[in-house]
Amino acid sequence: MQRTRFGDMACSIARTLDVIGEPWSPLILRNVFVGINRFDQIQQSLGISRKVLAERLKWLAESGIVEQRRYSDHPPRFEYALTGRGLELCDLLLVMVRWGDRWLAGEPGPPVLYRHRACGQISHVELHCSVCDQPMHAGDIDVLPGPGAEAPPPNVDVA
């Protein structure tokens, strides 16, 4: 966890970073997404310190990204599952994958492929405008102040 908290800034990037900006968090999210969702599985898969993993899972649970589910009672055993907003956050991972595939995969090509269930094809994500449906990229936009500009940090309900 970085020393300076970002959650109080009037910036949705900073607030999002406050939730998953710490080292390891996006990789933990990725693992839960693909079904590696128990403590020891995640730990071994990533090679992360158990201490840091415990901290991150706690924070992701408090932030409403994952939830702990008990799959055995008598030896109490847990697994982690994505919430709705957690699954939406995985969209962010798809965009990271796209950029990494394009610029960092090099000669061997992408390590992982994604098949879109709707069409059955191997593909990747593209960004479109929610209004006109045309492609929309960072270079195609103007930035304007919104209603929440300079507002005090909202009290977000996690549930």
Place this chain on the structure above:
Amino acid sequence: MQRTRFGDMACSIARTLDVIGEPWSPLILRNVFVGINRFDQIQQSLGISRKVLAERLKWLAESGIVEQRRYSDHPPRFEYALTGRGLELCDLLLVMVRWGDRWLAGEPGPPVLYRHRACGQISHVELHCSVCDQPMHAGDIDVLPGPGAEAPPPNVDVA
């Protein structure tokens, strides 16, 4: 900078995190994107430590995300500009904004609005499939091993 480097993992998420996963990096990118692109401007705007800012800018330049441009010769003065891949990386910021606006903006609403130049409307990004053009989200995909799976880390040319 986190202690464990992610760049060697066979995972485009980890590799992307290696470039902009450190605390502050996405916010620095955001500032350069909106035109806050000189050292002192960025430092004051973010309240970041000058030491950390210098380290991050150096790393982002080495990674080919930004480039240092001299805008005055006699007192040597520099500003930072996005490269092509840097601008593409800003697409990631748009998705972070979308998620943060949706889940963390609360009552005051989004702090910043984005106008799509092509249609002139305030909008946000949506993810579509590059093949069939239909919406594509994390819940709509299957994950398959790709050609670069388990490959040694590629030697990426930064230029």
Place this chain on the structure above:
DNA sequence: TAAGATAGTTCCTTCGGGGAACTCACTGGC
């Protein structure tokens, strides 16, 4: 000549990550 702007660098302190060992609760095998 002094003040101001720009772009860093250096130094010190403190906090967070890494890693290994330890705990605790239960289970299944002999």
Place this chain on the structure above:
DNA sequence: GCCAGTGAGTTCCCCGAAGGAACTATCTTA
């Protein structure tokens, strides 16, 4: 009954990275 094994963490120590303030260097303007 006893012992090893599993799952899910917790505790401990060390070291490196973040914060923050002060310092440097160069040139311009008053």
